[in-house]
Amino acid sequence: NAGVTQTPKFRILKIGQSMTLQCTQDMNHNYMYWYRQDPGMGLKLIYYSVGAGITDKGEVPNGYNVSRSTTEDFPLRLELAAPSQTSVYFCASSPPNQPQHFGDGTRLSIL
Amino acid sequence: GENVEQHPSTLSVQEGDSAVIKCTYSDSASNYFPWYKQELGKGPQLIIDIRSNVGEKKDQRIAVTLNKTAKHFSLHITETQPEDSAVYFCAASPRPGANNLFFGTGTRLTVIP
Numbered sequence: 001n002a003g004v005t006q007t008p009k010f011r012i013l014k015i016g017q018s019m020t021l022q023c024t025q026d027m028n029h030n031y032m033y034w035y036r037q038d039p040g041m042g043l044k045l046i047y048y049s050v051g052a053g054i055t056d057k058g059e060v061p062n063g064y065n066v067s068r069s070t071t072e073d074f075p076l077r078l079e080l081a082a083p084s085q086t087s088v089y090f091c092a093s094s095p096p097n098q099p100q101h102f103g104d105g106t107r108l109s110i111l
Numbered sequence: 112g113e114n115v116e117q118h119p120s121t122l123s124v125q126e127g128d129s130a131v132i133k134c135t136y137s138d139s140a141s142n143y144f145p146w147y148k149q150e151l152g153k154g155p156q157l158i159i160d161i162r163s164n165v166g167e168k169k170d171q172r173i174a175v176t177l178n179k180t181a182k183h184f185s186l187h188i189t190e191t192q193p194e195d196s197a198v199y200f201c202a203a204s205p206r207p208g209a210n211n212l213f214f215g216t217g218t219r220l221t222v223i224p
Binding site: 004040041042043044045059090092094097098099100101102103104105 | 112115117120145147152153154155156157160200202206207211212213214215216217
Protein backbone atom coordinates (compact mmCIF):
# COMPACT_ATOMS: atom_id res chain seq x y z
CA ASN A 1 0.00 0.00 0.00
CA ALA A 2 2.74 2.48 -1.00
CA GLY A 3 0.64 5.15 -2.77
CA VAL A 4 2.82 8.02 -4.04
CA THR A 5 6.54 7.61 -3.29
CA GLN A 6 9.04 10.44 -3.62
CA THR A 7 12.82 10.21 -3.49
CA PRO A 8 15.01 11.61 -2.13
CA LYS A 9 13.45 13.03 1.04
CA PHE A 10 16.17 15.65 1.47
CA ARG A 11 18.82 17.09 -0.81
CA ILE A 12 21.29 19.98 -0.80
CA LEU A 13 22.49 21.30 -4.14
CA LYS A 14 24.98 23.91 -5.15
CA ILE A 15 23.93 26.72 -7.48
CA GLY A 16 24.13 25.56 -11.09
CA GLN A 17 23.94 21.85 -10.34
CA SER A 18 21.21 19.68 -11.79
CA MET A 19 19.14 16.90 -10.30
CA THR A 20 16.03 14.81 -10.81
CA LEU A 21 13.32 14.40 -8.21
CA GLN A 22 11.70 11.00 -8.52
CA CYS A 23 8.00 10.25 -8.13
CA THR A 24 6.28 6.92 -8.59
CA GLN A 25 2.73 5.79 -7.85
CA ASP A 26 1.30 2.28 -7.67
CA MET A 27 -2.40 3.17 -7.92
CA ASN A 28 -2.56 3.16 -11.73
CA HIS A 29 -3.64 6.80 -11.73
CA ASN A 30 -3.66 8.58 -15.08
CA TYR A 31 -3.09 12.06 -13.70
CA MET A 32 0.09 13.15 -11.95
CA TYR A 33 1.21 16.54 -10.64
CA TRP A 34 4.22 18.36 -9.26
CA TYR A 35 3.82 21.17 -6.73
CA ARG A 36 6.20 23.32 -4.76
CA GLN A 37 5.49 24.64 -1.28
CA ASP A 38 7.35 27.67 -0.03
CA PRO A 39 7.37 28.60 3.68
CA GLY A 40 4.04 30.01 4.83
CA MET A 41 2.48 29.51 1.42
CA GLY A 42 0.10 27.12 -0.22
CA LEU A 43 1.13 24.66 -2.90
CA LYS A 44 1.69 25.93 -6.42
CA LEU A 45 1.47 23.69 -9.47
CA ILE A 46 4.67 23.31 -11.51
CA TYR A 47 3.72 20.68 -14.12
CA TYR A 48 1.07 18.06 -14.59
CA SER A 49 0.39 15.06 -16.79
CA VAL A 50 -2.88 13.41 -17.83
CA GLY A 51 -1.21 10.25 -19.10
CA ALA A 52 1.99 8.69 -20.43
CA GLY A 53 3.55 10.93 -23.06
CA ILE A 54 1.40 13.97 -22.16
CA THR A 55 2.64 16.82 -19.98
CA ASP A 56 1.72 20.47 -19.58
CA LYS A 57 2.80 23.54 -17.64
CA GLY A 58 1.22 24.66 -14.42
CA GLU A 59 1.40 27.99 -12.64
CA VAL A 60 5.19 28.09 -11.97
CA PRO A 61 7.04 25.96 -14.60
CA ASN A 62 10.14 28.10 -15.20
CA GLY A 63 13.40 26.31 -14.39
CA TYR A 64 11.85 22.83 -14.41
CA ASN A 65 11.25 20.02 -16.89
CA VAL A 66 9.23 16.82 -16.69
CA SER A 67 8.69 13.64 -18.64
CA ARG A 68 6.10 10.87 -18.42
CA SER A 69 7.21 7.72 -20.17
CA THR A 70 5.14 5.35 -18.00
CA THR A 71 1.91 5.59 -16.03
CA GLU A 72 3.80 5.02 -12.75
CA ASP A 73 6.65 7.53 -12.98
CA PHE A 74 6.73 11.30 -13.26
CA PRO A 75 10.24 12.69 -12.63
CA LEU A 76 10.90 16.42 -12.19
CA ARG A 77 14.22 17.79 -13.43
CA LEU A 78 16.06 20.93 -12.35
CA GLU A 79 18.71 21.77 -14.93
CA LEU A 80 20.50 24.78 -13.41
CA ALA A 81 19.62 25.01 -9.73
CA ALA A 82 19.00 28.51 -8.39
CA PRO A 83 18.45 29.67 -4.78
CA SER A 84 14.85 30.58 -5.69
CA GLN A 85 14.18 26.87 -6.20
CA THR A 86 14.78 26.10 -2.53
CA SER A 87 11.45 24.63 -1.51
CA VAL A 88 9.57 21.50 -0.58
CA TYR A 89 8.37 19.60 -3.64
CA PHE A 90 5.28 17.42 -3.61
CA CYS A 91 4.15 14.93 -6.20
CA ALA A 92 0.50 13.88 -6.42
CA SER A 93 -1.65 11.57 -8.50
CA SER A 94 -5.33 11.04 -9.15
CA PRO A 95 -7.77 9.24 -11.39
CA PRO A 96 -9.64 11.60 -13.72
CA ASN A 97 -12.11 13.82 -11.83
CA GLN A 98 -11.10 12.38 -8.45
CA PRO A 99 -9.19 13.95 -5.51
CA GLN A 100 -5.42 14.08 -5.57
CA HIS A 101 -3.22 11.87 -3.38
CA PHE A 102 0.10 13.37 -2.26
CA GLY A 103 3.52 11.95 -1.51
CA ASP A 104 5.51 13.01 1.56
CA GLY A 105 7.69 15.50 -0.32
CA THR A 106 11.31 16.25 -1.13
CA ARG A 107 12.95 19.06 0.84
CA LEU A 108 15.45 20.77 -1.45
CA SER A 109 17.98 23.42 -0.44
CA ILE A 110 20.14 25.23 -2.97
CA LEU A 111 23.19 27.01 -1.61
CA GLY B 112 -6.85 33.03 -12.22
CA GLU B 113 -8.30 31.82 -8.95
CA ASN B 114 -7.28 33.49 -5.67
CA VAL B 115 -7.92 31.59 -2.44
CA GLU B 116 -7.55 33.42 0.85
CA GLN B 117 -7.46 31.56 4.17
CA HIS B 118 -7.85 32.81 7.75
CA PRO B 119 -6.57 32.66 10.38
CA SER B 120 -2.95 31.76 9.74
CA THR B 121 -2.60 30.36 13.27
CA LEU B 122 -5.22 29.08 15.67
CA SER B 123 -4.88 27.74 19.19
CA VAL B 124 -7.75 26.05 20.98
CA GLN B 125 -8.20 24.10 24.19
CA GLU B 126 -8.78 20.39 23.83
CA GLY B 127 -12.49 19.73 23.47
CA ASP B 128 -13.28 23.15 22.01
CA SER B 129 -14.26 23.76 18.39
CA ALA B 130 -12.03 25.19 15.66
CA VAL B 131 -13.20 27.08 12.58
CA ILE B 132 -11.07 27.94 9.54
CA LYS B 133 -12.43 30.16 6.79
CA CYS B 134 -11.57 30.52 3.11
CA THR B 135 -12.75 32.77 0.31
CA TYR B 136 -12.27 32.31 -3.42
CA SER B 137 -12.59 34.60 -6.40
CA ASP B 138 -13.45 32.47 -9.45
CA SER B 139 -17.13 31.64 -9.83
CA ALA B 140 -16.11 28.67 -12.03
CA SER B 141 -14.77 26.86 -8.95
CA ASN B 142 -17.06 23.99 -8.00
CA TYR B 143 -14.87 21.69 -5.92
CA PHE B 144 -13.45 22.60 -2.49
CA PRO B 145 -11.17 20.10 -0.72
CA TRP B 146 -9.55 20.47 2.68
CA TYR B 147 -6.14 18.98 3.41
CA LYS B 148 -4.36 18.25 6.69
CA GLN B 149 -0.58 18.36 6.66
CA GLU B 150 1.41 16.94 9.55
CA LEU B 151 5.06 17.75 10.08
CA GLY B 152 7.25 16.11 7.45
CA LYS B 153 4.29 14.65 5.57
CA GLY B 154 2.37 15.47 2.45
CA PRO B 155 -1.13 16.97 2.47
CA GLN B 156 -3.85 14.44 3.23
CA LEU B 157 -7.42 14.96 2.06
CA ILE B 158 -9.77 15.06 5.06
CA ILE B 159 -13.02 16.25 3.52
CA ASP B 160 -14.26 17.86 0.33
CA ILE B 161 -17.43 19.50 -0.88
CA ARG B 162 -18.88 20.16 -4.30
CA SER B 163 -20.94 23.18 -5.23
CA ASN B 164 -24.23 21.32 -5.41
CA VAL B 165 -24.36 20.96 -1.60
CA GLY B 166 -24.12 23.52 1.17
CA GLU B 167 -22.78 21.35 3.96
CA LYS B 168 -21.02 18.03 4.46
CA LYS B 169 -20.14 16.28 7.69
CA ASP B 170 -17.83 13.41 8.57
CA GLN B 171 -17.75 12.61 12.29
CA ARG B 172 -16.09 15.60 14.02
CA ILE B 173 -15.33 17.44 10.78
CA ALA B 174 -17.76 19.49 8.75
CA VAL B 175 -17.46 21.85 5.82
CA THR B 176 -19.92 24.55 4.79
CA LEU B 177 -20.10 26.33 1.45
CA ASN B 178 -21.75 29.61 0.52
CA LYS B 179 -21.39 29.82 -3.24
CA THR B 180 -23.13 33.16 -3.50
CA ALA B 181 -20.66 34.78 -1.12
CA LYS B 182 -17.77 32.64 -2.42
CA HIS B 183 -16.67 31.37 0.94
CA PHE B 184 -16.34 28.00 2.63
CA SER B 185 -15.34 26.93 6.11
CA LEU B 186 -13.94 23.94 7.98
CA HIS B 187 -15.38 23.13 11.39
CA ILE B 188 -13.69 20.70 13.78
CA THR B 189 -15.62 19.87 16.94
CA GLU B 190 -14.37 18.26 20.15
CA THR B 191 -10.77 18.92 19.14
CA GLN B 192 -8.04 16.51 20.20
CA PRO B 193 -4.25 16.96 20.37
CA GLU B 194 -3.86 14.80 17.26
CA ASP B 195 -5.83 17.42 15.32
CA SER B 196 -2.79 19.70 15.63
CA ALA B 197 -1.45 20.24 12.10
CA VAL B 198 -1.50 22.69 9.21
CA TYR B 199 -4.79 22.78 7.33
CA PHE B 200 -5.13 23.94 3.72
CA CYS B 201 -8.24 24.80 1.79
CA ALA B 202 -8.28 24.66 -2.00
CA ALA B 203 -10.59 25.45 -4.90
CA SER B 204 -10.90 23.99 -8.38
CA PRO B 205 -13.44 23.65 -11.18
CA ARG B 206 -13.56 19.89 -10.48
CA PRO B 207 -11.68 17.09 -8.69
CA GLY B 208 -8.49 16.02 -10.42
CA ALA B 209 -8.24 19.27 -12.34
CA ASN B 210 -4.85 20.72 -13.15
CA ASN B 211 -5.95 24.06 -11.69
CA LEU B 212 -6.28 23.33 -7.97
CA PHE B 213 -5.50 26.53 -6.09
CA PHE B 214 -4.49 26.38 -2.43
CA GLY B 215 -4.89 28.77 0.44
CA THR B 216 -1.85 29.71 2.52
CA GLY B 217 -2.63 27.36 5.40
CA THR B 218 -3.73 27.51 9.04
CA ARG B 219 -1.53 26.10 11.78
CA LEU B 220 -3.90 24.61 14.35
CA THR B 221 -2.60 23.86 17.83
CA VAL B 222 -4.81 21.95 20.25
CA ILE B 223 -3.70 22.53 23.83
CA PRO B 224 -4.21 19.50 26.12
